[in-house]
Amino acid sequence: MGAVVIRTKVVQRPELNFWERLYFPEVFRGVWLTSTHFFKNLTLHAFHALGLFRRIAAAVTIQYPEQLWKLPSRSRTRHRLTKREDGSPRCVACMMCETVCPARCIYIVAEEHPDPHIEKRPRSFTIDLGKCVYCGFCVEACPEDAIRMDTKIIDTSAYSREGMVLDIKELLNPTGVPKTL
Amino acid sequence: MPTLKIDGKEITVEKGTTIIRAAEQLGVEIPHYCYHPGLSIAGNCRMCLVEVEKMPKPQIACHIQCLDGMVVHTQTKSVQKLREHILEFLLVNHPLDCPVCDQAGECRLQDYYMKHGLYDSRLNENKVKKSAKAVPIGPTIMLDSERCILCSRCVRFTDEISKTGEFGIFNRGDHSEIGIYPGRELDNKYSGNVADICPVGALTDRDFRFKCRVWYLAKTESICPGCARGCNITVEANLERPHHANGERIMRLKPRFNGEVNDWWMCDAGRYGYKFIDHDRLLEPLIRNQGTVQTTGWNDIVEEVIKSLKGVLKKSKDELAVLVSPEMTNEELYLAKKLFVKELGLERVLLLRTKADGDQDDLLIRSDKHPNRKGAEWIGFEESKRAIQEVIDQGLKGGLKGLILFGQDLAALYPGRNVEDLLQRLDVSVFVGSNHNLTSEHVQFILPAATYAEKNGTFTNFQGRVQRIREAIPPAGQSKAESEILTLFADHLKLDWSYENEEQIFDSLRRSVPQFQGMNYSKIGREGVPVE
Ligand code: SF4
Ligand code: SF4
Ligand code: SF4
Ligand code: SF4
Ligand code: FES
Numbered sequence: 001m002g003a004v005v006i007r008t009k010v011v012q013r014p015e016l017n018f019w020e021r022l023y024f025p026e027v028f029r030g031v032w033l034t035s036t037h038f039f040k041n042l043t044l045h046a047f048h049a050l051g052l053f054r055r056i057a058a059a060v061t062i063q064y065p066e067q068l069w070k071l072p073s074r075s076r077t078r079h080r081l082t083k084r085e086d087g088s089p090r091c092v093a094c095m096m097c098e099t100v101c102p103a104r105c106i107y108i109v110a111e112e113h114p115d116p117h118i119e120k121r122p123r124s125f126t127i128d129l130g131k132c133v134y135c136g137f138c139v140e141a142c143p144e145d146a147i148r149m150d151t152k153i154i155d156t157s158a159y160s161r162e163g164m165v166l167d168i169k170e171l172l173n174p175t176g177v178p179k180t181l
Numbered sequence: 182m183p184t185l186k187i188d189g190k191e192i193t194v195e196k197g198t199t200i201i202r203a204a205e206q207l208g209v210e211i212p213h214y215c216y217h218p219g220l221s222i223a224g225n226c227r228m229c230l231v232e233v234e235k236m237p238k239p240q241i242a243c244h245i246q247c248l249d250g251m252v253v254h255t256q257t258k259s260v261q262k263l264r265e266h267i268l269e270f271l272l273v274n275h276p277l278d279c280p281v282c283d284q285a286g287e288c289r290l291q292d293y294y295m296k297h298g299l300y301d302s303r304l305n306e307n308k309v310k311k312s313a314k315a316v317p318i319g320p321t322i323m324l325d326s327e328r329c330i331l332c333s334r335c336v337r338f339t340d341e342i343s344k345t346g347e348f349g350i351f352n353r354g355d356h357s358e359i360g361i362y363p364g365r366e367l368d369n370k371y372s373g374n375v376a377d378i379c380p381v382g383a384l385t386d387r388d389f390r391f392k393c394r395v396w397y398l399a400k401t402e403s404i405c406p407g408c409a410r411g412c413n414i415t416v417e418a419n420l421e422r423p424h425h426a427n428g429e430r431i432m433r434l435k436p437r438f439n440g441e442v443n444d445w446w447m448c449d450a451g452r453y454g455y456k457f458i459d460h461d462r463l464l465e466p467l468i469r470n471q472g473t474v475q476t477t478g479w480n481d482i483v484e485e486v487i488k489s490l491k492g493v494l495k496k497s498k499d500e501l502a503v504l505v506s507p508e509m510t511n512e513e514l515y516l517a518k519k520l521f522v523k524e525l526g527l528e529r530v531l532l533l534r535t536k537a538d539g540d541q542d543d544l545l546i547r548s549d550k551h552p553n554r555k556g557a558e559w560i561g562f563e564e565s566k567r568a569i570q571e572v573i574d575q576g577l578k579g580g581l582k583g584l585i586l587f588g589q590d591l592a593a594l595y596p597g598r599n600v601e602d603l604l605q606r607l608d609v610s611v612f613v614g615s616n617h618n619l620t621s622e623h624v625q626f627i628l629p630a631a632t633y634a635e636k637n638g639t640f641t642n643f644q645g646r647v648q649r650i651r652e653a654i655p656p657a658g659q660s661k662a663e664s665e666i667l668t669l670f671a672d673h674l675k676l677d678w679s680y681e682n683e684e685q686i687f688d689s690l691r692r693s694v695p696q697f698q699g700m701n702y703s704k705i706g707r708e709g710v711p712v713e
Contacts, residue, residue, distance in 0.1 A: 092280050
């Protein structure tokens with residue numbers, strides 16, 4: 001590796017001109033701008049509530065969860081475990097994801113698979129979303145394409161820490177609701 | 182003595198040394214599969230090919246002996262290319278099993294492929310499938326012949342070391358297959374070793390199977406306490422991910438090379454004899470009082486025990502017996518002697534076994550199943566059956582008032598005698614030990630002790646070699662090493678003992694017991710020191 005050259009660009013602070021330095025004209029301009037947005041949104045929201053002009057968007061804020069947003073297709077959402085054709089997990093409990101997970105929030109216990117050609121399967125597979133940092137390393141590490149983060153379930157909240165823990169049943173058949181378009 | 186050059190480095194070796202050994206001495210690693218320093222040379226895997234100047238073809242380093250003036254190259258382009266091709270051949274029929282293979286992480290196929298692999302596979306053929314996968318071939322070992330690279334190490338081990346000859350290679354060419362002779366199973370006293378020497382995941386340990394991945398293991402050098410041999414071992418524990426294997430901490434034991442003691446091997450009894458460390462443990466100090474059991478703190482129980490002991494001692498020193506065991510470390514036996522004999526002046530501090538004698542053979546196994554009898558003898562404890570019988574007789578007649586046991590299960594050792602009755606008659610009975618047993622159920626005071634994997638110290642094996650055990654895992658529950666327990670007694674008796682660790686105890690031990698003279702922990706090191 002050669003020496004790293006960091007390019008710098010000098011940014012000049014804009015100087016205030018005479019008009020701006022008069023202070024009051026700029027203050028009134030600011031109040032005017034804010035007020036136009038306020039009254040425009042107020043009117044539009046009032047109409048929306050009455051079912052009118054729905055196609056004209058009001059504020060840029062998305063009214064989640066009534067209004068959904070399209071996430072980029074590669075964005076990482078809640079985990080799931082993929083299945084074989086017979087519905088059993090593809091996971092072979094190789095512990096790659098458990099090993100790579102920087103938050104140490106994956107807990108797998110392995111057991112013997114009745115079919116010696118598969119050999120190994122997870123007896124339990126648990127992810128503690130309360131600790132997960134959504135890095136996606138688990139998906140990268142998996143040699144079996146057994147874990148994915150494509151459920152489009154993005155609201156992971158619970159009333160207790162235990163509620164944030166997903167077990168193998170929930171991971172195989174996610175019950176959460178996708179909240180994205 | 183031939184002098185030769187390997188990769189430009191010169192070395193003089195004994196006549197008859199093979200190139201691979203000479204390279205090892207120089208710190209040059211030559212990849213190999215079938216070569217094992219403890220077995221005869223087979224020369225069948227061809228992984229160790231090197232170039233020798235003036236020899237027309239590449240040579241196998243595991244077999245060719247060093248000659249004067251030889252010039253060996255292990256890193257040339259063509260040698261590297263050879264390794265790639267050999268690996269390609271070895272992998273022709275190898276399944277892509279790494280995710281489910283217990284060997285992954287310590288597999289020579291993986292390691293060498295990372296270094297010398299071809300990466301772009303040129304093979305498009307179907308693999309020749311060998312017999313069924315994952316077949317138990319005995320109580321300890323699982324065979325997956327698909328993964329086998331036919332190095333024949335296991336065959337040579339059972340032929341040359343265990344001399345039981347269960348393994349064979351059957352069929353020819355592409356269809357060759359490792360297996361057990363029909364009608365037999367791999368069931369010998371050293372069977373676990375074949376999983377260690379198998380360079381790939383063809384032979385794996387059934388006991389370790391799927392418990393956890395090998396890279397989770399924390400490894401600590403220690404000594405097997407299974408018999409008087411004292412095989413050098415590595416204790417492998419999983420502490421960071423307790424959800425595996427139901428929270429067991431010790432996952433497996435592996436032998437560690439020591440040419441003076443156990444070479445590369447250990448027996449199955451020792452290898453699988455670790456279960457007591459995580460099962461049936463005594464976890465907290467207990468006081469039993471007319472049928473009720475109470476947990477208590479260390480200071481309280483030591484206080485209580487001392488009070489009761491003083492009561493007995495006031496009347497007579499003859500009515501109190503202490504039974505130390507050859508399972509205790511040198512340090513602990515030394516402290517026991519210091520406390521009970523020197524300080525308290527007891528006459529009956531006797532050595533008593535914890536286990537019955539067992540089988541013995543010419544390889545490793547010793548009939549004495551205790552790791553430190555020699556050390557106990559040096560420190561001045563000789564086991565005498567008669568003296569113990571006297572104690573029991575006296576106890577049954579009601580003439581004994583106090584008894585302190587260090588781990589011995591009297592009820593199991595003397596099934597014919599009414600040990601329960603004996604214990605009932607005592608004013609004070611103390612059990613210092615790690616696990617529940619019949620005797621611990623009837624004593625008055627239970628002081629939970631750490632196992633050998635949870636403490637530091639030294640054992641002296643039957644050859645008189647002093648070797649170190651090291652703390653691999655923290656003591657379970659509130660248990661403490663016996664040395665700590667004895668020091669606690671000394672503290673409560675207001676004795677001026679200032680031992681902070683086992684090393685300091687050893688320092689005063691070597692000054693008072695001539696056999697240990699001149700030794701210290703750093704000299705004992707990894708391999709131990711023999712007494713002169
Ligand atoms: S996304 Fe990252 S932190 Fe979350 S479970 Fe996967 S590896 Fe662990
Ligand atoms: S990496 Fe994939 S196959 Fe391996 S344990 Fe995780 S989910 Fe299962
Ligand atoms: S089973 Fe293992 S040790 Fe035996 S021949 Fe095959 S690879 Fe070698
Ligand atoms: S021979 Fe003895 S010391 Fe060696 S492994 Fe077996 S029991 Fe342990
Ligand atoms: S190690 Fe030399 S041929 Fe196998």
